[in-house]
Amino acid sequence: MTVTSSGYAQRPASPIIVVVGCALKGAQPHIWTLSRAGERAESSRLAIAADERQALATRPLGQDTYQLIGVAEFVDADTSRTIGDRRAVLQPSRVNATGMLAHGRKVGVKGLYIAATPPRINLTSVADLGVSCP
Amino acid sequence: MLAAAAAVALSAVLADVPPTFNGDIAPIFSSKCATCHRTGEAAPMPLITYEDVRPWARAIKARVLAREMPPWFADPKIGRELANNASLTEAQIATIAAWVDAGAPRGTGTLPPGPPRPAVAPEWHRFKNRPPDAIVEMPIDFEIPAEGALPVFTLWAPNPFTEDQFIEAVELRPGIAAAVHHSDVTARTLPPGTVLGRGRAWKGGPLVDFVPVYPDGRSYNEIAAGERDAPPTVLRTETLATTDDNRLLFYVPGGGYQQFPAGAVKRISAGNVLAWSLHYTPTGKPEKDRHRLGLWFARTPHTHEVITKRIGEAHIIEGKEFAAGAGGTGFPVIPPYAEDWKITAITPFQDDVTVYGMWPHMHLRGKDMLFVATYPDGREEVLLNVPRYDFRWQLQYELAEPVHLPAGSTIKAIGHYDNSARNKYNPGPDKPVYWSEQSWDEMFNGWMEISIDRHVIARNPKYTIARPVNDRVSLGIGSGPAGTVYVRDRDGRTVASGPIGTSPSFIEPWTFAAGQTVNTEATGADTGDVTLTVFDVPPDATGTIAIDGKAVAVTTKQPGQNGTLTFEGSALQRVTVHVTGNRMREVTVNLLAANAAGVLTSSSSSAGSFNLPAATLPASGRYVIVIDPSGMNVGTLNVAVTSGR
Numbered sequence: 001m002t003v004t005s006s007g008y009a010q011r012p013a014s015p016i017i018v019v020v021g022c023a024l025k026g027a028q029p030h031i032w033t034l035s036r037a038g039e040r041a042e043s044s045r046l047a048i049a050a051d052e053r054q055a056l057a058t059r060p061l062g063q064d065t066y067q068l069i070g071v072a073e074f075v076d077a078d079t080s081r082t083i084g085d086r087r088a089v090l091q092p093s094r095v096n097a098t099g100m101l102a103h104g105r106k107v108g109v110k111g112l113y114i115a116a117t118p119p120r121i122n123l124t125s126v127a128d129l130g131v132s133c134p
Numbered sequence: 135m136l137a138a139a140a141a142v143a144l145s146a147v148l149a150d151v152p153p154t155f156n157g158d159i160a161p162i163f164s165s166k167c168a169t170c171h172r173t174g175e176a177a178p179m180p181l182i183t184y185e186d187v188r189p190w191a192r193a194i195k196a197r198v199l200a201r202e203m204p205p206w207f208a209d210p211k212i213g214r215e216l217a218n219n220a221s222l223t224e225a226q227i228a229t230i231a232a233w234v235d236a237g238a239p240r241g242t243g244t245l246p247p248g249p250p251r252p253a254v255a256p257e258w259h260r261f262k263n264r265p266p267d268a269i270v271e272m273p274i275d276f277e278i279p280a281e282g283a284l285p286v287f288t289l290w291a292p293n294p295f296t297e298d299q300f301i302e303a304v305e306l307r308p309g310i311a312a313a314v315h316h317s318d319v320t321a322r323t324l325p326p327g328t329v330l331g332r333g334r335a336w337k338g339g340p341l342v343d344f345v346p347v348y349p350d351g352r353s354y355n356e357i358a359a360g361e362r363d364a365p366p367t368v369l370r371t372e373t374l375a376t377t378d379d380n381r382l383l384f385y386v387p388g389g390g391y392q393q394f395p396a397g398a399v400k401r402i403s404a405g406n407v408l409a410w411s412l413h414y415t416p417t418g419k420p421e422k423d424r425h426r427l428g429l430w431f432a433r434t435p436h437t438h439e440v441i442t443k444r445i446g447e448a449h450i451i452e453g454k455e456f457a458a459g460a461g462g463t464g465f466p467v468i469p470p471y472a473e474d475w476k477i478t479a480i481t482p483f484q485d486d487v488t489v490y491g492m493w494p495h496m497h498l499r500g501k502d503m504l505f506v507a508t509y510p511d512g513r514e515e516v517l518l519n520v521p522r523y524d525f526r527w528q529l530q531y532e533l534a535e536p537v538h539l540p541a542g543s544t545i546k547a548i549g550h551y552d553n554s555a556r557n558k559y560n561p562g563p564d565k566p567v568y569w570s571e572q573s574w575d576e577m578f579n580g581w582m583e584i585s586i587d588r589h590v591i592a593r594n595p596k597y598t599i600a601r602p603v604n605d606r607v608s609l610g611i612g613s614g615p616a617g618t619v620y621v622r623d624r625d626g627r628t629v630a631s632g633p634i635g636t637s638p639s640f641i642e643p644w645t646f647a648a649g650q651t652v653n654t655e656a657t658g659a660d661t662g663d664v665t666l667t668v669f670d671v672p673p674d675a676t677g678t679i680a681i682d683g684k685a686v687a688v689t690t691k692q693p694g695q696n697g698t699l700t701f702e703g704s705a706l707q708r709v710t711v712h713v714t715g716n717r718m719r720e721v722t723v724n725l726l727a728a729n730a731a732g733v734l735t736s737s738s739s740s741a742g743s744f745n746l747p748a749a750t751l752p753a754s755g756r757y758v759i760v761i762d763p764s765g766m767n768v769g770t771l772n773v774a775v776t777s778g779r
Contacts, residue, residue: 012484013541031512046448047457069512070544073450084514085212096476112482114510114542122544124448
């Protein structure tokens with residue numbers, strides 16, 4: 001007897017999480033840091049909705065640190081083109097990046113949690129929470 | 135010294151010898167053109183013999199120099215190597231150009247004989263030197279009108295197989311290739327609440343057999359996606375299981391055949407029907423088409439099921455994050471004259487997967503699509519770049535070597551649309567573009583074919599249940615070969631069990647504990663599939679109700695969730711419980727004595743309205759009405775309690 005894959009409730013190896021922290025640009029354009037990160041929680045949705053953003057803005061910072069990867073869709077357009085082969089395949093007018101991931105800003109992020117040292121988040125959503133990190 | 139001089143002279147002579155058809159051109163055409171350019175295929179003329187080719191020589195040169203033929207749009211410089219690369223090399227293009235410039239000479243000698251045509255099913259591929267094990271036909275001949283634009287539509291046919299079939303190669307052949315823009319076949323379940331019958335092929339379309347029909351006579355095909363019923367939510371949003379999971383093959387001219395690496399298969403589940411999705415382009419005369427599907431069954435050990443998945447659990451549109459609805463509904467319109475309208479779709483992989491192929495699907499404004507993987511270590515890799523997307527050629531790009539993406543990876547499809555007048559295929563640059571399956575609207579589908587590495591096709595597998603949001607979980611059991619499903623605690627103690635048989639069954643909610651597992655055990659020799667769905671069960675819906683007061687609505691949202699209503703009653707008071715507006719289908723309603731000391735009266739019914747037998751309350755106190763939907767039923771009903779009678 002075999003069992004189909006649909007509808008199963010299995011613990012994913014890499015869950016989707018949401019966390020608040022301070023965005024810091026790294027030495028390499030494709031890896032950023034989320035410093036002073038607060039408590040992380042698992043999330044069933046990949047995007048940060050407007051009401052969720054408001055709630056995240058009230059969350060306190062913390063002491064944790066994460067590496068942020070998969071940033072090319074969330075940095076500014078110029079930085080996005082420096083990542084991977086994007087400069088070769090995307091003209092400046094075709095870059096589709098939100099710019100929400102900005103150095104020194106308090107942000108809420110969602111993405112795949114990757115157990116590593118330090119832990120990493122492969123981003124699926126970034127929301128600027130309206131303030132710079134103190 | 136003499137030998138060296140002779141060698142130089144010979145080389146010069148060879149370089150001056152023009153290519154000939156028999157010597158140089160025929161092998162190129164045989165390998166890169168003849169798939170389509172032969173009798174009965176989609177191309178307008180055959181290119182097999184010298185007589186076929188000679189009249190077209192100058193046109194052929196122009197088309198190959200412009201890289202318009204053979205149609206192939208993958209970037210040769212960036213991206214993974216592709217197994218079905220149909221493009222010509224620079225050397226092949228130069229050879230064709232030199233041959234035409236030299237007057238397209240036939241050359242001497244005769245063409246080497248091609249491979250012999252097999253006596254059985256000669257038009258089909260020969261996978262592992264054998265014809266298809268089974269050929270399944272579309273259920274009807276579809277009558278294609280001579281003119282006009284036909285929308286994409288689907289015919290649904292019974293599955294001819296009574297057991298699951300695992301497919302290691304598949305081929306889809308239209309009856310009238312010249313009239314088919316593209317088509318595909320998917321093994322899937324009928325839409326809930328429908329049966330196969332006669333109905334509209336599409337809204338305003340002809341009446342045909344083999345479409346899903348609702349009890350009220352409406353055809354599923356003529357109802358917009360947003361008006362259809364949504365299925366109940368399951369415990370974990372399983373992003374890797376969609377209605378397209380069992381797509382068997384996508385046909386385009388020059389395509390329509392696929393084989394999988396050793397161990398990987400497509401599945402046709404016995405419980406599925408075959409959905410034939412069709413996009414016809416009238417040829418100027420009435421035609422009748424009937425597609426056929428060739429299947430090669432797996433004869434070697436197979437471990438992983440290949441599923442088709444659309445990239446796009448998250449979207450970024452024109453520099454802003456966007457939460458799209460199912461099927462892309464809800465995307466903003468593409469404004470008139472937009473030249474580089476941008477959209478990015480992201481799919482995260484929570485488990486290890488293997489990618490076998492990708493392909494873009496857009497419509498007339500589609501401009502380009504890029505497939506990018508981001509690995510858990512942060513590296514980014516372009517897997518496929520299609521810089522000049524062409525709606526006329528819906529090509530599928532098969533990886534020469536499957537790509538492994540570990541858990542924690544994402545894959546992104548980055549695309550652009552040209553709604554300007556510079557797009558020569560644009561039917562209306564002054565118009566906003568909406569989203570639908572019709573070619574005058576748009577779609578954004580970055581398709582990929584993947585398998586989930588830990589979903590191994592195996593007997594009696596065991597799964598660990600993810601932690602739910604609520605304390606309770608329930609389990610839906612689909613039909614399957616005789617067996618039992620067991621829920622066990624971490625220490626092996628059986629918490630619950632339910633039968634697998636010819637009808638679906640259900641395990642009522644139990645209290646979740648970390649480490650609980652679900653596994654299936656067959657009780658006979660039969661093999662096959664069973665689909666298990668674990669539901670996260672919220673607390674029962676509760677409320678109060680007054681005797682002779684207003685009716686109270688009770689709604690349950692997840693299978694296994696009950697409703698309870700309490701009321702205060704007096705000793706010897708005679709009451710009747712009334713149920714109206716029942717949309718739960720079969721449901722049991724019990725009136726319990728105070729402190730749940732027994733059932734005073736009860737009724738089970740699927741009627742829209744019914745009453746429980748009147749009961750006399752034995753004492754003053756609080757009474758409870760329990761609404762218990764049968765099996766996996768959910769929905770709403772209204773309850774009222776009256777006195778007297």
